[in-house]
Amino acid sequence: MENLDFARLQMAFTLGFHIIFACIGMVMPFFMVISHKKWLNTRNPLYLELTKTWQKGVAIFFVTGAVSGTALSFELGMLWPEFMKHAGPIIGMPFSLEGAAFFVEAIALGFYLYGWNKLPEKFHWFTGIIIGISGVASGILVVSANSWMNAPTGFDYVNGEYINIDPVQALLNPAWFTQALHMTLAAFVATSFAVAGVHAFQVYRNKRPQLHKKAFKIAVVFGAVAAFLQPLSGDLSAKDIAERQPVKLAAMEAHYETDTNVPLYIGGIVDEEKQTVSHKIAIPGALSFLAFGDFDAEVVGLKDFPADELPPVSVVHYAFQIMVGIGTLLMIAGLLYFISLKYKSLLKRKWYWLFFVFLAPLGFIAVEAGWVVTEVGRQPWVIYGFMKTSEAVTPMPGMEFSFYMYVVVYLILALTVTWLMRRQIKVLNSVKE
Amino acid sequence: MLYVVLFFLLFSLLLYVLLGGADFGAGIVELFSSPRDKRTTRDTIYRVMGPVWEANHIWLIILLVILWVAFPAYFNVIVIYLHVPFVLVLLGITMRGVAFIFRHYDAIVDESQVWYNWMFRISSLITPVFLGMSFGALISGKIILAEDFSSYSFADLYMLPWFNVFTFLVGLFYAALCAFLASTLLIGETEGEVRKIFSRKSAYFTIALVLLGFILIIYGYVQEVLFIQDFIHNPVSLGAVGLSALLLIPLWRAIKRQNRIASRYLAGLQVVFVLFAALYAHFPYIIITEGKELSLLEGLPPHSVIQNLGVMLLIGGGVILPGLFHLMKSFGMIKIFKTGEDEVGQ
Numbered sequence: 001m002e003n004l005d006f007a008r009l010q011m012a013f014t015l016g017f018h019i020i021f022a023c024i025g026m027v028m029p030f031f032m033v034i035s036h037k038k039w040l041n042t043r044n045p046l047y048l049e050l051t052k053t054w055q056k057g058v059a060i061f062f063v064t065g066a067v068s069g070t071a072l073s074f075e076l077g078m079l080w081p082e083f084m085k086h087a088g089p090i091i092g093m094p095f096s097l098e099g100a101a102f103f104v105e106a107i108a109l110g111f112y113l114y115g116w117n118k119l120p121e122k123f124h125w126f127t128g129i130i131i132g133i134s135g136v137a138s139g140i141l142v143v144s145a146n147s148w149m150n151a152p153t154g155f156d157y158v159n160g161e162y163i164n165i166d167p168v169q170a171l172l173n174p175a176w177f178t179q180a181l182h183m184t185l186a187a188f189v190a191t192s193f194a195v196a197g198v199h200a201f202q203v204y205r206n207k208r209p210q211l212h213k214k215a216f217k218i219a220v221v222f223g224a225v226a227a228f229l230q231p232l233s234g235d236l237s238a239k240d241i242a243e244r245q246p247v248k249l250a251a252m253e254a255h256y257e258t259d260t261n262v263p264l265y266i267g268g269i270v271d272e273e274k275q276t277v278s279h280k281i282a283i284p285g286a287l288s289f290l291a292f293g294d295f296d297a298e299v300v301g302l303k304d305f306p307a308d309e310l311p312p313v314s315v316v317h318y319a320f321q322i323m324v325g326i327g328t329l330l331m332i333a334g335l336l337y338f339i340s341l342k343y344k345s346l347l348k349r350k351w352y353w354l355f356f357v358f359l360a361p362l363g364f365i366a367v368e369a370g371w372v373v374t375e376v377g378r379q380p381w382v383i384y385g386f387m388k389t390s391e392a393v394t395p396m397p398g399m400e401f402s403f404y405m406y407v408v409v410y411l412i413l414a415l416t417v418t419w420l421m422r423r424q425i426k427v428l429n430s431v432k433e
Numbered sequence: 434m435l436y437v438v439l440f441f442l443l444f445s446l447l448l449y450v451l452l453g454g455a456d457f458g459a460g461i462v463e464l465f466s467s468p469r470d471k472r473t474t475r476d477t478i479y480r481v482m483g484p485v486w487e488a489n490h491i492w493l494i495i496l497l498v499i500l501w502v503a504f505p506a507y508f509n510v511i512v513i514y515l516h517v518p519f520v521l522v523l524l525g526i527t528m529r530g531v532a533f534i535f536r537h538y539d540a541i542v543d544e545s546q547v548w549y550n551w552m553f554r555i556s557s558l559i560t561p562v563f564l565g566m567s568f569g570a571l572i573s574g575k576i577i578l579a580e581d582f583s584s585y586s587f588a589d590l591y592m593l594p595w596f597n598v599f600t601f602l603v604g605l606f607y608a609a610l611c612a613f614l615a616s617t618l619l620i621g622e623t624e625g626e627v628r629k630i631f632s633r634k635s636a637y638f639t640i641a642l643v644l645l646g647f648i649l650i651i652y653g654y655v656q657e658v659l660f661i662q663d664f665i666h667n668p669v670s671l672g673a674v675g676l677s678a679l680l681l682i683p684l685w686r687a688i689k690r691q692n693r694i695a696s697r698y699l700a701g702l703q704v705v706f707v708l709f710a711a712l713y714a715h716f717p718y719i720i721i722t723e724g725k726e727l728s729l730l731e732g733l734p735p736h737s738v739i740q741n742l743g744v745m746l747l748i749g750g751g752v753i754l755p756g757l758f759h760l761m762k763s764f765g766m767i768k769i770f771k772t773g774e775d776e777v778g779q
Contacts, residue, residue: 056538066487067530071523073497077512078519084501085509089734092502092742099498100749103491107756110484114764165734167741395582396516396591409524413531420539427540 004390006399007079010406012375016368017410018072021065023367026139026184027191027222028058029132034218036125046211053428054215057421058131059113064417066106068410079399083382083392086162090155091145093167098141105134139187140180147175150374151244152383174244178237179374185226185233186370189330190363192223197360198425204353207429213347220356223363224334230327235290242291242299245384247309248377250302251316253287258301262287267321270314275303277317311379319372326366333359434743435503435733441746442499443712449492451614451704454607456482456489458615460529460557461608462634463550473627474619475550479537481622484764486533488757490526502742506732510720514576518567518595525560528552561611562604569603570595572660572715576722602652606645610704613638617700620688635688635696639681646707659721660714667714677706 032054039047077084108130115124148154154170155162196219202212241249249255253265256275264287268280285295292299302310333356340346382389459482463474482489500508512519529552536549570576575594579585594600616635620628653661664670680703687696712719717729733739 056540059538060534063487063530063534066490067527070490070494070526073494074512074519074523077497077501077508078516081509081513084512085505088501088505088508089503089738092498092738093745095498096502096742096745096749099491099495100745100753102494103488103749103753104756106488106491107753107760110488110760111763114484119763163735165738167738394513394516395579396513397587402520405520405524409527413527416531416535420535424540 001400003397003399004393006403007393008389010399010403011075011079012372013403014068014072014075014406014410015375016371017414018065018068019367019371020364021061021068022139023187023364024061024191024194025058025065026132026135026187028054028061028195029128029135030222031195031215031218032058033125033128033132035215036128038214040121040125046214049428049431050211050215053424055113056424059109060417060420062105062109064413066102069102079394080382080389080392081394083387086387087149087383090152090162090165090167090170091148093171094141094145094148098138098145101134101137101141105131105138108134136184136187140184143180143183144171144173144176146374147179148173149382150179150378150384151175152386157386175240178233178240182230182233182237182370185230186363186367188222188226189230189327190367192219192221192226193330193333193356193359193363194361196220196223197357198421200353200356201360202425202429204350204357208431211428216356220337223330224337227327227330227334231331234324234327238290239293245378246300247302247305248311248316248373249291250300250305251311251313251377252320252373254302254313254317255287255299256301256303258298258304260288260298261285261296262299264290268317270317272313309380311377316373316377319369319376323366323369323373326362326369330359330363330366434740437743437746438499438503438739441750442496442503445492445495445499447705447708449489449496450610450708451701452485452489453492454561454611454704455614455618456486456611457529457557457561457608458611458613458638459619460554461561461612462615462619462631462638464554464558465612465634466630470630471550473630475536477619477623477627477631481619481764483537485761487530488760490530499742499746503734503739504729504732505734507720507727507729510576510578510722510727511571514591515567515570515595517591518563518570521563522560522567525556525563529556529560532556558608561608562601565604565607566595566600568607569600571720572603572658573597573599574659574721574723576720578722578725599649599653599656599658602645602649606642606649609638609642609645610707613642614700614704617684617688617696621694621697632688636685639684639688643678643681664710664714670710670714673706673710673713677703677710680706 032051035047035051035054038044039051077088108127111119111127112124112131115127118124119127148170151173152170153173154166154168156164196216199212199215199219203209203216238249241252254268254270254277255262255265256277261284263282263284265277266281266283268277270277288297288299289295291297302313336346336352336355340352346352378384380388380390382392459474459478463471463478466474500511532549532553536546536553539545539549573594575597577585577590577594579590582590613635616631616638619631620635623631650661650665654665680699684696684699684703687699715721715726718726719729720727
């Protein structure tokens with residue numbers, strides 16, 4: 001492998017790590033403030049206990065997300081200096097706004113964590129809301145910077161120079177809305193089911209079920225609702241990609257031959273050499289319909305794109321299958337939750353809780369898979385159609401060492417955070433009711 | 434608008450050096466405390482820095498974003514040639530951040546605290562040292578701007594410019610500055626015996642800082658580091674350092690009287706003077722490479738970008754600064770002189 005490959009691996013690994021913490025940091029504050037609100041309304045001490053436990057979780061995840069985010073903002077330049085040299089000024093607006101939103105979040109977090117019994121109750125609760133809102137705003141802004149790489153606008157490219165820069169147009173690039181919506185919903189789905197799963201496990205083990213059922217309920221509602229909205233947002237994304245990045249769509253579907261009335265492949269094994277897909281389930285005309293709203297629409301196949309501009313097809317196709325598969329499963333889980341609201345006997349079944357335990361990590365796997373689709377699917381470009389990833393990489397050799405170091409450090413960090421969460425729950429469960 | 438951008442660049446640099454520095458310094462003070470005092474120091478740091486430490490470090494991100502948006506050519510040189518020390522800085526920032534939060538938010542308090550504590554203390558020391566070394570590399574004139582990267586060795590391009598005696602002295606100087614800031618700040622947050630501990634610490638670190646400053650300047654002068662030579666020959670810079678030295682007198686008196694407020698602001702003011710002195714002599718040529726001085730203002734992006742960034746910074750600043758001020762005031766980091774009056778009786 002070359003330097004470029006290791007730089008890409010490092011970027012993927014550190015981003016993949018950061019995304020998990022960023023999602024939790026975005027969404028968990030909402031659970032926390034709802035529990036907090038219930039405490040203020042009902043004065044049921046269980047809610048206070050839950051709020052304070054979640055607050056510790058928020059603090060740990062926020063800081064891990066913040067330091068890995070700091071590392072990323074350096075890495076953008078350190079790994080891709082040529083990219084940042086040209087793209088930095090163009091996508092400065094989302095990043096400077098994101099900096100402000102992140103700052104607001106840190107200030108609000110300072111107030112919230114240290115404000116118990118010091119600040120007026122209502123104001124204290126309100127700072128919790130600010131944490132959540134500014135977290136989501138940060139996420140949307142960063143995704144908007146990423147979407148610019150998929151839909152570069154707001155400049156003219158003349159003789160290798162990026163001129164006539166319009167930062168507002170770059171921020172509001174054609175992909176920003178669909179991508180930001182999809183990611184925000186994904187953050188809610190993934191975090192909700194993960195948190196719900198953790199608490200479902202405690203209910204399953206019959207450890208303080210009263211408390212954990214309350215926690216489960218707060219968390220799972222967000223996930224269930226977001227899981228139902230996600231396919232709609234996915235449809236918007238697909239139609240957008242079909243128009244702007246047809247090669248990415250073709251890679252997602254492993255669609256090689258240009259044709260009309262194109263079937264949608266579910267699963268399948270891609271042979272990149274022979275350019276065929278075996279063992280798939282084909283739904284006639286569905287891809288044409290999903291991409292263009294017309295069963296007879298023409299979808300351009302991979303064979304009709306220049307060979308040196310193709311992304312790694314199998315990676316993108318498999319990642320896409322994983323994302324959609326998990327998304328569908330989580331939607332069913334959401335449905336199950338809504339059914340259990342009516343048929344309360346379900347809540348007494350062990351398998352009900354075990355099912356949600358099983359779902360806990362899946363949302364994040366889907367998030368990672370989704371980012372693989374969008375990032376690997378854009379290759380070999382870093383700025384779609386304008387700059388190749390290989391032109392952007394740092395001239396410094398030896399990226400493999402840096403990559404291995406990050407893998408070791410972040411794995412230790414991930415294990416430690418998991419271990420800390422276990423200890424939080426252990427302490428929570430040890431309290432006698 | 435360029436001036437607005439420059440203002441925010443220098444402002445966030447200053448606040449990162451001051452607030453982030455005090456934050457690193459707190460860990461250094463703890464590292465150099467006797468085992469008996471470590472516990473007290475740890476608790477004081479948590480009480481004082483807890484609510485604000487995360488915000489303190491966001492100035493670094495703001496600084497970074499301003500650099501890459503408004504000064505891309507400049508940012509490009511930094512990220513290519515300082516890759517290695519930056520990796521070390523990031524490692525330090527990561528270790529430090531998580532250690533701080535782990536040691537205060539771990540639900541079970543047991544022997545793992547020993548790990549968190551040492552991780553926090555050591556990374557608090559090495560992070561500012563590597564930050565200082567990175568800055569030292571920018572001004573020491575050893576960076577080679579390569580046209581053809583393959584004709585140089587890894588060491589020549591990516592190691593030697595930042596890994597030498599001069600940069601190490603700059604690193605130590607910055608670490609001492611951090612410790613000086615932190616100990617002076619902590620004086621105002623404690624009472625009685627504990628306050629005496631920090632007063633003593635503050636005195637030690639002031640001495641260390643002044644000594645290191647002298648050694649740094651003399652070494653730089655002897656080694657003919659352009660930045661230091663110009664610095665010495667520049668009356669304004671020298672004047673600023675002189676003023677900063679003069680401020681030591683009231684500072685010492687304030688520390689001796691254990692004055693909560695005055696010592697804090699005096700220490701901050703001193704840093705402002707030192708930073709001003711360092712930047713003024715060479716502004717805007719902050720990167721000095723082998724044979725070439727790079728201006729910050731070279732290769733600026735189009736007007737529209739600067740315009741947009743300026744507006745964003747004004748809006749962002751308008752939201753952040755009042756919030757930050759309120760946060761610091763609520764938790765006692767910023768003390769208005771009025772609240773200091775009740776100190777007289779003590």
